[in-house]
Amino acid sequence: MTLALQTFSTVKDANMALQAAGTRYLGGGTLVVRAANEGDVSVSSLVRVTEPSLSAIAVSGGETRLGASVTMAAIARHPELAALAPAARAVGGPAIRNMATVGGNLFAPAPYGDFTVAMLALDAIVVTEDGQVPIQTFLAGRDASRAIVTGITFVLPRAESFRFLKVARVKPKGVSVLSIATLLQRAADGTVTSARIALGCMADRPMRARAAERALLGCRLTAEEIAPALAVAGEGTSPITDPIASAWYRNEVLPVHLGRLLLA
Amino acid sequence: MAKVPVQFTLNGSEKAEFVDSGTTLLHALRDKIGDTSPKGGCHQGTCGACSVIIDGELRLSCLTLAETCNGADIRTTSGLAEAGVLHPLQRAFLDAFATQCGFCTPGMIMAAKVLLDHTANPSREEVVEALSGNICRCTGYEPIIQAVLTAARANSQNAA
Numbered sequence: 001m002t003l004a005l006q007t008f009s010t011v012k013d014a015n016m017a018l019q020a021a022g023t024r025y026l027g028g029g030t031l032v033v034r035a036a037n038e039g040d041v042s043v044s045s046l047v048r049v050t051e052p053s054l055s056a057i058a059v060s061g062g063e064t065r066l067g068a069s070v071t072m073a074a075i076a077r078h079p080e081l082a083a084l085a086p087a088a089r090a091v092g093g094p095a096i097r098n099m100a101t102v103g104g105n106l107f108a109p110a111p112y113g114d115f116t117v118a119m120l121a122l123d124a125i126v127v128t129e130d131g132q133v134p135i136q137t138f139l140a141g142r143d144a145s146r147a148i149v150t151g152i153t154f155v156l157p158r159a160e161s162f163r164f165l166k167v168a169r170v171k172p173k174g175v176s177v178l179s180i181a182t183l184l185q186r187a188a189d190g191t192v193t194s195a196r197i198a199l200g201c202m203a204d205r206p207m208r209a210r211a212a213e214r215a216l217l218g219c220r221l222t223a224e225e226i227a228p229a230l231a232v233a234g235e236g237t238s239p240i241t242d243p244i245a246s247a248w249y250r251n252e253v254l255p256v257h258l259g260r261l262l263l264a
Numbered sequence: 265m266a267k268v269p270v271q272f273t274l275n276g277s278e279k280a281e282f283v284d285s286g287t288t289l290l291h292a293l294r295d296k297i298g299d300t301s302p303k304g305g306c307h308q309g310t311c312g313a314c315s316v317i318i319d320g321e322l323r324l325s326c327l328t329l330a331e332t333c334n335g336a337d338i339r340t341t342s343g344l345a346e347a348g349v350l351h352p353l354q355r356a357f358l359d360a361f362a363t364q365c366g367f368c369t370p371g372m373i374m375a376a377k378v379l380l381d382h383t384a385n386p387s388r389e390e391v392v393e394a395l396s397g398n399i400c401r402c403t404g405y406e407p408i409i410q411a412v413l414t415a416a417r418a419n420s421q422n423a424a
């Protein structure tokens with residue numbers, strides 16, 4: 001099975017070519033070339049873009065923009081993106097991180113998509129030539145999406161408000177049992193004034209733990225006060241079952257790991 | 265299927281080939297150019313046996329399309345020995361029994377090489393992390409970790 005690769009210098013031209021049947025965008029290729037190697041005949045043609053802006057990282061004040069072709073390795077070593085380094089480093093081994101892109105991670109099905117879990121907790125905005133959509137809307141519609149993602153923007157979190165955890169069995173680089181990212185704002189007395197919690201592997205794509213977010217408001221981060229939030233952490237989840245873990249197991253351990261992350 | 269030209273530097277020498285569009289770099293290196301040091305273990309990105317160094321970065325040649333490497337500087341394990349003298353990493357792998365069937369070895373050595381290129385004296389944790397995308401079914405990993413640490417020490421003694 002052979003693939004035809006078309007290279008374009010602008011996103012506009014590539015977007016046109018992408019409308020043809022059987023055509024997919026080529027990011028780092030860690031999922032799409034793998035699929036072709038495995039005999040996925042639904043992909044007959046790949047399109048890529050060499051526009052340099054796709055590989056740019058811009059941080060000004062807290063406003064951050066990552067081009068869609070930025071790799072996990074580039075994020076992990078960027079001095080201003082230290083808060084995101086744990087999430088970028090959670091993706092695969094060193095060679096995968098040199099190839100895996102931000103754009104590709106937005107499309108990665110569970111058990112993948114660890115970096116996107118972090119982006120969901122930050123309520124990032126996904127950018128295409130047609131405009132900008134909140135990440136949650138993007139994720140809900142991604143299966144039907146035909147437009148090239150050009151980048152993602154978000155407000156860089158202060159290190160103390162953002163936490164990320166990937167739970168894997170094989171250390172240091174296993175596939176996720178689950179991953180969790182939290183963004184918490186707290187008042188001077190330590191009570192939570194706003195909470196966003198994103199979960200990976202708890203559905204076919206990253207999702208928010210809305211019930212737990214609501215239950216955390218007004219709580220201090222003590223075992224007693226977070227207990228009601230942990231009790232509802234599994235609301236709305238429908239985890240995947242794969243060789244790493246069953247759906248039942250993922251639901252059982254989610255409150256345990258969320259609790260550890262909140263109390264860390 | 266139309267053939268496309270690819271042109272890159274492999275271990276310091278210029279290579280040019282015509283390949284089918286969509287050919288992986290692994291396939292181009294092994295079956296077109298004749299460098300069989302990168303191995304095809306899984307073709308899924310999972311085993312690391314196909315690891316090569318492209319423009320100074322570790323990459324998986326099974327998931328890289330050859331056409332995307334035009335103008336690149338590609339390094340493989342077959343280019344490491346100089347004038348018949350093994351590279352310190354190759355020497356250390358042999359001395360430490362870090363290679364048994366040998367299938368994982370060229371990928372392990374590429375992963376170790378990029379680590380040592382950037383980190384002269386890596387810790388054990390750094391070695392484990394650097395090799396974390398490479399699977400070995402024979403050695404149990406310990407001799408490989410020891411070989412990389414030994415090669416790092418040999419390098420820094422030579423530099424001193």
Ligand SMILES: Cc1cc2nc3c(=O)[nH]c(=O)nc-3n(C[C@H](O)[C@H](O)[C@H](O)COP(=O)(O)OP(=O)(O)OC[C@H]3O[C@@H](n4cnc5c(N)ncnc54)[C@H](O)[C@@H]3O)c2cc1C
Pocket residue numbers: 024025026027028029030031032033034068069090091092093096099100101102103104105106107108111112113114115147148149150174175176308309310
């Ligand atoms: C061995 C191995 C281990 C892995 N481990 C992890 C892990 O631990 N965590 C994790 O999250 N992932 C993991 N992955 C999955 C994958 O490497 C990452 O999710 C990666 O970020 C995907 O990005 P890519 O650029 O390689 O995607 P590609 O394979 O290039 O693309 C994936 C899909 O997204 C589409 N796409 C890509 N970029 C764009 C764009 N800009 N616009 C529109 N569509 C686009 C493609 O058309 C394709 O359908 C692993 C993969 C392998 C092979």
Ligand code: FES
Pocket residue numbers: 303304305306307308309310311312313314315324325326327
């Ligand atoms: S053959 Fe490329 S990672 Fe296994």
Ligand code: FES
Pocket residue numbers: 362363364365366367368369399400401402403
């Ligand atoms: S020596 Fe046989 S796989 Fe590593």
